[in-house]
Amino acid sequence: MSVTVKDVARVAGVSTATVSRALRGFPSVDPDLRKHVLEVAERLEYVGSPAAAALSTGRAGTIGLITPFVDRLAFQRMLSGIEREMRDTRMDLLLYCTGDPSDPHPVPPHKRLARRVDGFLVLSLSAESPDLENILKLRMPVTMFGSDGPWTSSVHIDDRGGAATATQHLIDTGHRRIGLIYGREAESDAVLEHQRHLGFRDAMDRAGLPIHERLVVPGDYSMAGGARAMARILDEDERPTAVVAFSDEMAYGAITTMNERGIVPGRDIAIIGYDGHEMSALLGLSTISVPFEDIGATAVRKLLNDIEGRTDGPRTTVLPTELVVRPTTSAYTGR
Amino acid sequence: MSVTVKDVARVAGVSTATVSRALRGFPSVDPDLRKHVLEVAERLEYVGSPAAAALSTGRAGTIGLITPFVDRLAFQRMLSGIEREMRDTRMDLLLYCTGDPSDPHPVPPHKRLARRVDGFLVLSLSAESPDLENILKLRMPVTMFGSDGPWTSSVHIDDRGGAATATQHLIDTGHRRIGLIYGREAESDAVLEHQRHLGFRDAMDRAGLPIHERLVVPGDYSMAGGARAMARILDEDERPTAVVAFSDEMAYGAITTMNERGIVPGRDIAIIGYDGHEMSALLGLSTISVPFEDIGATAVRKLLNDIEGRTDGPRTTVLPTELVVRPTTSAYTGR
DNA sequence: CTGAAAGCGCTAACAA
DNA sequence: TTGTTAGCGCTTTCAG
Numbered sequence: 001m002s003v004t005v006k007d008v009a010r011v012a013g014v015s016t017a018t019v020s021r022a023l024r025g026f027p028s029v030d031p032d033l034r035k036h037v038l039e040v041a042e043r044l045e046y047v048g049s050p051a052a053a054a055l056s057t058g059r060a061g062t063i064g065l066i067t068p069f070v071d072r073l074a075f076q077r078m079l080s081g082i083e084r085e086m087r088d089t090r091m092d093l094l095l096y097c098t099g100d101p102s103d104p105h106p107v108p109p110h111k112r113l114a115r116r117v118d119g120f121l122v123l124s125l126s127a128e129s130p131d132l133e134n135i136l137k138l139r140m141p142v143t144m145f146g147s148d149g150p151w152t153s154s155v156h157i158d159d160r161g162g163a164a165t166a167t168q169h170l171i172d173t174g175h176r177r178i179g180l181i182y183g184r185e186a187e188s189d190a191v192l193e194h195q196r197h198l199g200f201r202d203a204m205d206r207a208g209l210p211i212h213e214r215l216v217v218p219g220d221y222s223m224a225g226g227a228r229a230m231a232r233i234l235d236e237d238e239r240p241t242a243v244v245a246f247s248d249e250m251a252y253g254a255i256t257t258m259n260e261r262g263i264v265p266g267r268d269i270a271i272i273g274y275d276g277h278e279m280s281a282l283l284g285l286s287t288i289s290v291p292f293e294d295i296g297a298t299a300v301r302k303l304l305n306d307i308e309g310r311t312d313g314p315r316t317t318v319l320p321t322e323l324v325v326r327p328t329t330s331a332y333t334g335r
Numbered sequence: 336m337s338v339t340v341k342d343v344a345r346v347a348g349v350s351t352a353t354v355s356r357a358l359r360g361f362p363s364v365d366p367d368l369r370k371h372v373l374e375v376a377e378r379l380e381y382v383g384s385p386a387a388a389a390l391s392t393g394r395a396g397t398i399g400l401i402t403p404f405v406d407r408l409a410f411q412r413m414l415s416g417i418e419r420e421m422r423d424t425r426m427d428l429l430l431y432c433t434g435d436p437s438d439p440h441p442v443p444p445h446k447r448l449a450r451r452v453d454g455f456l457v458l459s460l461s462a463e464s465p466d467l468e469n470i471l472k473l474r475m476p477v478t479m480f481g482s483d484g485p486w487t488s489s490v491h492i493d494d495r496g497g498a499a500t501a502t503q504h505l506i507d508t509g510h511r512r513i514g515l516i517y518g519r520e521a522e523s524d525a526v527l528e529h530q531r532h533l534g535f536r537d538a539m540d541r542a543g544l545p546i547h548e549r550l551v552v553p554g555d556y557s558m559a560g561g562a563r564a565m566a567r568i569l570d571e572d573e574r575p576t577a578v579v580a581f582s583d584e585m586a587y588g589a590i591t592t593m594n595e596r597g598i599v600p601g602r603d604i605a606i607i608g609y610d611g612h613e614m615s616a617l618l619g620l621s622t623i624s625v626p627f628e629d630i631g632a633t634a635v636r637k638l639l640n641d642i643e644g645r646t647d648g649p650r651t652t653v654l655p656t657e658l659v660v661r662p663t664t665s666a667y668t669g670r
Numbered sequence: 671c672t673g674a675a676a677g678c679g680c681t682a683a684c685a686a
Numbered sequence: 687t688t689g690t691t692a693g694c695g696c697t698t699t700c701a702g
Contacts, residue, residue, distance in 0.1 A: 002450075004679055015689045020681060028687060045472075047449040051389035052679035055694045060386065062429075071415040080406040083432045088441060092451065093430045094397075097418045106423060115337075115384040115695095116427065223613055256617045278558055279614060282591045339695055350673045355697060363671060387695035390678045450679095673702080678695105685690075 003046045012040040023048065063303060064094045064117035066109050066135070067124060072221065073249060073277045074292050078123060078145070081296025089304065091118070098131050110134035119307045121299055122147065141306035143299045153302045153315040155295050162288040162321040163199025163246070166272045169286070169323055170242040171207045173330070175270060178204070179215035179240035181229040181250050196246050196274070215240050219250035226253025234261060241269060242329070248273035248280050248287055255283060255328075266328040276324060284327035291319050338381045347375040358383070398638060399429045399452035401444050401470070402459060407556065408584060408612045409627050413458060413480070416631030424639065426453070433466050445469035454642045456634055457482065476641035478634045488637045488650040490630050497623040497656040498534025498581070501607045504621070504658055505577040506542045508665070510605060513539070514550035514575035516564040516585050531581050531609070550575050554585035561588025569596060576604060577664070583608035583615050583622055590618060590663075601663040611659060619662035626654050 005023075009016040014037060022029045022037035029037075040046075054060045065082065069075055086093060094117055096109050109131050113120070119141035125132050127147045135142060142152040170178055180200055183193050204211050214236055219229035226245060230253065233243065245251035251273030255265050265271050266284070273280055276289025298317055305311070340358075344351040349372060357364045357372035364372075375381075389395045400417065404410055421428060429452055431444050444466050448455070454476035460467050462482045470477060477487040505513055515535055518528050539546050549571055554564035561580060568578065569592065580586035586608030590600050600606050601619070608615055611624025633652055640646070 005681095006679080016680075017682080017690080018688060021688085024681095030687065033687085047446060049390070049450040049679050051386045051395065051450065052694090053681075054386035055384070055390050055696085056679080056681040058694075065430075070418050071411060073411075076406060076408075076411050079430075083405050083430075087434070090442070092447065095400075095418075095428045095430050099422070107425070111382060112427065114382045115386065223617065252614065252617055259617075259619075279587065282558065282587050282594075282618075284594075340697095341695080351696075352674080352698075353672060356672085359697095365671065368671085384695050387678090388697075390680085391695080391697040393678075671702105674700090676697105676699085678697085681692105681694090683690100683692085686688085 003044045004049070005046075008037065008041050008044055008046050011044060012037050060116055060118050061090060062092045062094050062117045063119050063121060063300075063307075064096055064109070064113040065121045065123065066096045066098060066113075066131070067122075068098045068126070068129075069124070070095075070097045073279075074247075074275055074290070075123070077277070077292035078296035078299075081293035081298075082121065082300050083296075084293070085297040085300040091304070098125065098129070108134060110138055114138050114140070119143070119303045121145075121303055123299075141303055143303040143306065145295055145299055148316075153306055154317075155299045155302065156316060156318045157290055157295070157321050158318060159195035160199040160202065162274065162290070163196035163244070164202040165199075165321070165323050166244050166274060166288050167200050167203035168206075169325065169329060170244065170270060170272060171203060171209065173242070173270065175240075175242035176209055177212070177215075177238070177240045177242075178209065179212070179217075179233045179243040181217060181219040181226055181233070181243060181245040181254060183221040183246050183250070184218055193246070200244060212238075212240070215243075219245065219247075219253065221247050221250060223249050223253035223256070226250030227257045228253070230254035230257040234258075234263070239269065243269060243271045245271060245273050248275040248277045248285065251285055251287070251328075252279070252283065255285070266330060270329045272329050276322070280324075281326070286326045286329035287324050289322045289324050291321075294319055338379045339384070340381075343372065343376050343379055343381050346379060347372050395451055395453050396425060397427045397429050397452045398454050398456060398635075398642075399431055399444070399448040400456045400458065401431045401433060401448075401466070402457075403433045403461070403464075404459070405430075405432050408614075409582075409610055409625070410458070412612070412627035413631035413634075416628035416633075417456065417635050418631075419628075420632040420635040426639070433460065433464070443469060445473055449473050449475070454478070454638045456480075456638055457487075458634075476638055478638040478641065480630055480634055483651075488641055489652075490634045490637065491651060491653045492625055492630070492656050493653060494530035495534040495537065497609065497625070498531035498579070499537040500534075500656070500658050501579050501609060501623050502535050502538035503541075504660065504664060505579065505605060505607060506538060506544070508577070508605065510575075510577035511544055512547070512550075512573070512575045512577075513544065514547070514552075514568045514578040516552060516554040516561055516568075516578060516580040516589060518556040518581050518585070519553055528581070535579060547573075547575070550578075554580065554582075554588065556582050556585060558584050558588035558591070561585030562592045563588070565589035565592040569593075569598070574604065578604060578606045580606060580608050583610040583612045583620065586620055586622070586663075587614070587618065590620070601665060605664045607664050611657070615659075616661070621661045621664035622659050624657045624659050626656075629654055 005016045005019045009019045022034040122144040124146035144154045217229045219225040273287040280287045340351045340354045344354045357369040457479040459481040479489045552564040554560040608622040615622045
């Protein structure tokens with residue numbers, strides 16, 4: 001069927017071993033011979049079989065990206081960074097979406113990808129997801145974001161600090177009755193959700209402010225969820241004067257609801273998001289900016305290091321977040 | 336090192352052939368034996384090697400997704416549909432981003448993925464990208480969106496019609512001086528960009544309206560580009576009363592600029608986008624909604640059919656777009 | 671219904 | 687520096 005090393009070897013008048021070496025640029029090949037082999041390969045339109053190479057070397061030449069969601073801006077941005085970082089690599093990216101914990105994939109990731117990749121990039125997988133556990137059992141290189149493992153490397157942001165900063169900012173602006181739109185119920189301390197809750201609490205406690213349970217509602221990390229959450233908050237007898245949302249997307253939804261009800265964000269009720277997506281600038285949404293692109297790129301670098309057996313650099317990197325103040329939390333300057 | 340079919344065979348007391356057959360659920364295996372083999376495999380935590388299977392069968396069990404960009408909402412939505420559709424499949428998804436034509440990948444997709452995948456999903460690749468040509472040369476199953484090949488299957492939308500509808504809508508609303516924010520210079524007729532241009536022209540011509548070249552500016556398909564484009568348009572002596580943007584993202588940017596300059600979208604200048612992203616509802620942006628999720632899902636189905644050699648269904652599917660009217664193109668109902 | 675054996679295409683010792 | 691040879695782990699005829 002297709003052209004193999006054998007064909008190239010035959011035509012070039014050398015052994016398959018030499019072809020293999022020449023193609024991979026081994027220094028131990030005579031430059032002229034190498035050039036010749038390359039030419040023949042080119043002329044024959046030879047394309048190597050990664051499967052055969054993988055079988056032979058035991059290395060797949062692929063890394064597996066595992067994440068529960070694919071339809072969120074944060075993912076998109078991380079993917080962007082991952083992609084950019086992998087460009088100059090010979091590695092390919094295999095995408096595996098676990099989906100909602102409640103609606104798991106028919107074939108779990110460790111079964112699917114174990115022998116197919118050289119390492120895993122695990123994004124935002126809940127700490128007690130059985131998938132995570134199974135992946136760790138594989139004892140392959142793993143780099144995580146949003147969770148941690150006993151021997152894996154990981155990328156983090158200071159989620160607790162970020163949430164505290166956001167909340168503190170509202171407090172500094174004079175707000176005392178502050179609502180919260182979080183994502184989902186956190187199942188464990190390790191999860192980012194929980195850290196943000198702690199941060200919120202940190203700031204509120206520090207200021208001696210009470211947390212009104214009825215003003216703390218889930219928004220499912222989606223725009224639609226955020227819209228619903230804000231609706232619930234606005235239906236309360238005593239509305240908050242400010243709201244923290246644990247993601248920009250939920251804040252967008254919340255703003256929709258506010259718009260619909262004629263409530264002006266920043267003037268009537270302040271709102272701050274979390275993530276720092278590009279879109280937030282357009283909406284004038286204050287937010288905690290998170291360097292997702294860097295997170296992706298950093299994670300790839302770490303994973304590649306681990307795969308190559310290099311152990312330079314720390315196992316854990318914490319990337320900074322930044323408070324970005326925009327009209328939704330500053331005096332309304334409307335026209 | 337790891338557990339192989341041999342180990343399973345030995346422990347189960349059968350041949351490797353039987354293990355292989357049992358594991359893949361061949362009907363020609365005694366049910367009891369099969370169960371036994373499965374148990375042993377489970378107990379040994381056996382995980383097959385896709386590389387070996389691929390080498391042996393000649394099928395990679397993977398499809399390659401090729402696209403020039405990864406950081407656009409349209410991609411995200413298509414990926415979402417692709418992901419969903421692949422869930423119940425035994426296929427894995429390999430992501431390959433070609434990047435900007437001007438900044439191509441060091442190793443072109445056909446070299447990288449050729450033998451690694453069973454087929455290609457090609458999204459929005461420019462029709463005369465050399466990559467496209469090279470992929471076609473591979474003579475593997477290919478499904479495309481946004482371009483077409485002599486023997487590939489493809490998914491389309493009526494881009495020309497959509498652009499015409501958008502423009503016509505503005506005309507119907509009484510606008511006569513209409514600006515345009517397009518993406519980039521189109522290099523060929525096949526490309527979507529060109530089709531949208533044609534649609535715009537169709538509607539303008541039909542209405543006997545002139546196209547003012549100075550009001551036709553590129554926005555690079557990005558929010559930032561859209562913002563710049565709108566700035567250029569607003570700097571013209573004679574401003575348009577309405578603007579068509581060839582993507583929602585560019586429209587978002589345009590709206591930012593309008594906001595900054597105190598121009599109210601829909602009241603002072605009408606604007607309509609193209610793509611129908613979720614966010615547009617929030618901004619009240621009129622748009623031509625494009626079913627990107629369906630496009631992704633449909634493309635996967637077609638590709639899988641082609642790979643399996645099934646040839647049911649048409650080679651080409653055209654998915655519908657829909658005009659969605661929102662405040663940015665209707666009388667301003669401000670509060 | 672099950673087993674034996676021959677590869678799939680490539681790489682990696684080991685020799686030369 | 688180059689060639690020979692023996693696999694990598696699985697599937698798949700072909701016998702039995």
